[in-house]
Amino acid sequence: MLKSVIWASMLDYPGKVCTTLFFDGCNFGCEYCQNKDIKKAQAIDFEKEIFPKLLERKPFISHIILSGGECTIDGQFQKILDTLYQNGFHVGLHTNGYETEILEKNKDKISYIGMDIKNDLENYDEITQRNIKIENIKNSIDFIIQNIPEYEFRTTVYPKYVDTENCVKIAKYLGEHYAKKYVIQQYKRVEGIAVIPFSEEKMNEILKQCNQYVKTESRGWKM
Ligand code: SF4
Numbered sequence: 001m002l003k004s005v006i007w008a009s010m011l012d013y014p015g016k017v018c019t020t021l022f023f024d025g026c027n028f029g030c031e032y033c034q035n036k037d038i039k040k041a042q043a044i045d046f047e048k049e050i051f052p053k054l055l056e057r058k059p060f061i062s063h064i065i066l067s068g069g070e071c072t073i074d075g076q077f078q079k080i081l082d083t084l085y086q087n088g089f090h091v092g093l094h095t096n097g098y099e100t101e102i103l104e105k106n107k108d109k110i111s112y113i114g115m116d117i118k119n120d121l122e123n124y125d126e127i128t129q130r131n132i133k134i135e136n137i138k139n140s141i142d143f144i145i146q147n148i149p150e151y152e153f154r155t156t157v158y159p160k161y162v163d164t165e166n167c168v169k170i171a172k173y174l175g176e177h178y179a180k181k182y183v184i185q186q187y188k189r190v191e192g193i194a195v196i197p198f199s200e201e202k203m204n205e206i207l208k209q210c211n212q213y214v215k216t217e218s219r220g221w222k223m
Helices: 036-040 046-057 077-086 100-105 124-128 134-147 164-176 200-210
Strands: 002-013 016-023 063-067 090-095 110-116 150-157 182-186 216-219
Touching (some): 002 036, 002 046, 002 063, 002 090, 046 077, 100 134, 110 134, 134 150, 150 164, 164 182, 200 216
Parallel strands (some): 016 063, 110 150, 150 182
Antiparallel strands (some): 002 016
16 A cells, blocks of 8 residues: 655655655565554555645656555556556656566556665575565566666665675676666664664675676765
8 A cells, every 4th residue: 555655855766856655565574674664654545645746746846756665566556657657757666676577567667666686696585584486586687677777776784684795696696687786775773673784894895895796886874
């Protein structure tokens, strides 16, 4: 369900001011998930509460991000995406990339994708707490590189499962597949979880190593 909105965000669509819509469901079970609070929120009616305002603001904000949770598995996803596209908005997604077919089917309607790569491709099950069909992740990576005008792949460096070696494996994989951009994000502490983020020094070292294989940027810590 659609549960939350940020009307003007500078952070979610690279280089653009956008409106970001958050859906509450997800097909993964990451323990560091920041979106647990979204589930508790009241559902929002897109047609009555959101769309009229988006149209009013369109002269100023024409970029929309569908985020989550995992937006692609939501029952309203297709209808909302179609409505936005038909009304001339530029639509981007934040996704875990597991629903490759949904991405493929909507290729012409999506102008940006930020895809989370949770861990290297041999170590996806533990961090997501799911039995992952890794082909879906590989196929989505290839699909995005070949079809989506603007994209980024990003990994949250959650020290319990993700260390230098894992990020370097991801960077190598992306480099071998000619990806343009990889981002490593600092894990932000979540209430009730004792895992401590890596130091800035360690994050800088990971960044340096990843940059040997693919253009890698940092997010969430000071360089
Ligand atoms: S994929 Fe994202 S939304 Fe889903 S459980 Fe993991 S962190 Fe949360």
